[in-house]
Amino acid sequence: EVQLLESGGGLAQPGGSLRVSCAASGFILSNYDMRWVRQAPGKGLEWVSAISGRGGRPYYADSVKGRFTISRDDAKNTLYLQMNSLGAEDTAVYYCARESDGDYRPLDFWGQGTLVSVSS
């Protein structure tokens, strides 16, 4: 059974850092492109970052480029998002999601999310 379990969310101060994790089970993380998607309170979904399965190439939304870093640990089958220079606008639930292979590549499995709050 495919499962994604995020952790590491919490309260961070403006300008601070936080790392969230996504432990995958039921499949091999490095065989799939993986995505981070966030949702600010009461708002819609926003794509944040991706990492390609083959080669581990990272991609970022303009809103986080230069501040966030996506990575993975193949031995632990875990995805990470290192977030630096956090601002209030980064307050959101962060979801990791698996991108299905095949022609259409939808996000076929999502974690339950982890809440990141940025406040002084």
Next chain:
Amino acid sequence: SSELTQDPAVSVALGQTVRITCQGDSLRRHYASWYRQKPGQAPVLVVYGRSNRPSGIPDRFSGSSSGNTASLTVTGVQAEDEADYYCNTRDSSDNHLEFGGGTKLTVL
């Protein structure tokens, strides 16, 4: 702001049919995927590609596309279909994703 546009809210009577639309230039090149999100829960994929459904999604959910518009149709709406629905697709770079702003479906 989203490059994909959705109506913020739609309502439908129980058992009727509703269409939720999503507009954007990227939809001319890529199919949309549709996600259902209930309060306090993670999004769930309901329709993708031409009109494909993951296992476990009822066949009352279907998708279609024409030009720059993708549509999600729910035929014979049930009370449990009340949720927020989001469309998404890839942008011109093919590596970045776009999401619509979401449509809140209310079942009357």
